[in-house]
Amino acid sequence: MYCKRLGYIVKVILSLFLLFALAFDSKAGEEEHQEGLFDLKEMIFSHVLDSYDWHLITVGGHHYSVPLPVIVKSRDRGWFVFSSSRIAHGESYEGFRIAPDGVYKGKVVEIGIADEQIRPLDLSFTKNAASICLASLLLVLIFVSLASGYKKDPFKPRRGFSGSLEMLIMSILNDVIKPCVGPSYKSCAPYLLTVFFFIFFNNLLGLVPIIPGGANVTGNISVTLVLALFTFMMTNLFGSKEYWKEIFWPDVPTWLKVPVPIMPFIELLGIFTKPFALMIRLFANMLAGHIVILVLVSLIFIFSTMIGSGVASGVSVVSVAFSVFMLLLDVLVSFIQAYVFTMLSSIFIGMGRVEHHASH
Amino acid sequence: MELFTPDIGLMFWMLIPFGVVFFVLARFAWPAILKGVDKRASFIEESLQSAKEANERLAGIKEESERFLAQVKEEQLRLLKDAVDMREQMLKEAKQQAAVEADKIIQEARMTIRKEKDDAIREVRTQVAELSIGIAEKVLRRNLDNKEVQMELVNKLIDEAQKN
Numbered sequence: 001m002y003c004k005r006l007g008y009i010v011k012v013i014l015s016l017f018l019l020f021a022l023a024f025d026s027k028a029g030e031e032e033h034q035e036g037l038f039d040l041k042e043m044i045f046s047h048v049l050d051s052y053d054w055h056l057i058t059v060g061g062h063h064y065s066v067p068l069p070v071i072v073k074s075r076d077r078g079w080f081v082f083s084s085s086r087i088a089h090g091e092s093y094e095g096f097r098i099a100p101d102g103v104y105k106g107k108v109v110e111i112g113i114a115d116e117q118i119r120p121l122d123l124s125f126t127k128n129a130a131s132i133c134l135a136s137l138l139l140v141l142i143f144v145s146l147a148s149g150y151k152k153d154p155f156k157p158r159r160g161f162s163g164s165l166e167m168l169i170m171s172i173l174n175d176v177i178k179p180c181v182g183p184s185y186k187s188c189a190p191y192l193l194t195v196f197f198f199i200f201f202n203n204l205l206g207l208v209p210i211i212p213g214g215a216n217v218t219g220n221i222s223v224t225l226v227l228a229l230f231t232f233m234m235t236n237l238f239g240s241k242e243y244w245k246e247i248f249w250p251d252v253p254t255w256l257k258v259p260v261p262i263m264p265f266i267e268l269l270g271i272f273t274k275p276f277a278l279m280i281r282l283f284a285n286m287l288a289g290h291i292v293i294l295v296l297v298s299l300i301f302i303f304s305t306m307i308g309s310g311v312a313s314g315v316s317v318v319s320v321a322f323s324v325f326m327l328l329l330d331v332l333v334s335f336i337q338a339y340v341f342t343m344l345s346s347i348f349i350g351m352g353r354v355e356h357h358a359s360h
Numbered sequence: 361m362e363l364f365t366p367d368i369g370l371m372f373w374m375l376i377p378f379g380v381v382f383f384v385l386a387r388f389a390w391p392a393i394l395k396g397v398d399k400r401a402s403f404i405e406e407s408l409q410s411a412k413e414a415n416e417r418l419a420g421i422k423e424e425s426e427r428f429l430a431q432v433k434e435e436q437l438r439l440l441k442d443a444v445d446m447r448e449q450m451l452k453e454a455k456q457q458a459a460v461e462a463d464k465i466i467q468e469a470r471m472t473i474r475k476e477k478d479d480a481i482r483e484v485r486t487q488v489a490e491l492s493i494g495i496a497e498k499v500l501r502r503n504l505d506n507k508e509v510q511m512e513l514v515n516k517l518i519d520e521a522q523k524n
Binding site: 045048049050106123126128129133135136139146147150155169170173189193194197198221226227230 | 366389
């Protein structure tokens with residue numbers, strides 16, 4: 001009884017806090033340029049967006065970060081490679097700087113003759129790129145060593161970490177890839193397994209708040225775009241004759257196909273909407289997870305600037321508890337999103353490999 | 361909206377590592393792992409199958425051994441019975457033979473006795489006859505007038521004969 005009542009009281013308090021948070025959030029947006037106020041939008045965007053250096057900590061107004069290489073190709077002057085520390089804090093180097101505003105805000109731009117901003121070809125090794133490379137390195141190390149164990153002694157039962165990896169691999173293979181792709185699953189199983197573990201590892205790394213992690217990789221549209229592109233290629237490059245027939249000459253009344261090809265048009269569109277949906281849903285889910293955690297942590301600072309540090313310390317207990325809860329939830333989401341991406345990819349690839357049914 | 365604009369640079373840096381990871385894992389990791397797991401699964405299946413077979417065979421062996429044991433016991437009983445029978449048979453035969461033998465010995469003994477007796481009788485007869493003849497001679501030699509003398513003489517002769 002006592003516990004139940006306590007739980008009820010906590011719930012009421014939490015919902016009140018949430019209401020306040022929403023109210024002050026909108027206010028914070030309005031007053032973002034005021035001196036000394038906590039800039040929520042800036043904070044969140046600087047965390048979820050890619051950046052040229054890897055921010056470590058800010059102490060007393062001084063930012064400490066790991067510089068990463070900036071690789072740009074000017075339209076006229078060729079390639080430039082330099083450390084991101086040279087263009088940090090609005091400084092310019094060799095005619096390049098990070099645009100403080102405009103269309104290219106936050107990106108490296110070249111300052112033209114008339115002081116206009118020109119965007120060079122930018123292949124900088126950014127925070128997300130570094131995080132991707134780290135995750136890739138981890139993936140290769142872990143799975144190649146696991147495989148060498150299997151080559152040495154396939155009959156040894158796996159325990160611990162490799163045992164759980166084996167369980168994960170087999171459950172993805174048997175519960176997702178096999179039923180979704182169909183009989184020809186073997187040829188695309190390596191791709192789908194790679195995709196699953198790539199997303200899963202990057203998701204988990206993104207949840208670690210300190211340096212080797214924390215980059216919002218899978219919540220970045222460029223990353224999900226490339227992943228969706230891979231699935232698109234896997235689906236269409238190895239599509240069966242039946243698959244293409246279903247697109248250009250589907251089994252519908254003829255007036256839907258000739259003279260105006262309504263159905264073929266819709267089917268053709270479907271080829272692109274499927275990977276597009278893949279791209280958007282992974283991006284949006286992971287981004288949302290990061291933003292929610294950041295907002296919950298930010299509640300402390302919002303309250304401290306709005307009301308005072310006394311209330312803020314009270315709020316901090318609640319919002320830290322909430323953040324922990326959200327972080328745990330995001331661990332689950334990390335798995336679910338990798339799982340769903342793999343499952344949808346499997347289904348799309350499986351749809352591309354349909355064989356002619358005898359029942360037609 | 362930077363958030364929704366794909367960035368060429370990051371796409372490049374995504375494409376390369378992902379491609380490399382895909383290639384490396386598809387070449388060196390997944391086939392080995394899946395083959396290993398498959399191998400182990402079939403090994404376990406085979407082991408279970410052979411264990412089952414061994415169990416069945418063991419049960420068969422047990423049954424067979426029990427049957428064999430029962431057979432042996434039966435054989436033993438039969439042998440014992442045979443031995444007892446044989447002993448009895450032997451005893452019986454021995455008794456019979458002994459009886460026959462004894463009969464034969466008795467018969468022989470009887471025959472010997474009879475022969476001895478006959479011999480003895482024959483000898484006695486001969487001696488009696490000889491004696492009689494001797495006595496008769498002696499009697500004839502003397503005067504056989506007196507009856508008393510005759511008797512005396514006869515007795516005397518018999519005594520003599522006895523002394524001889």
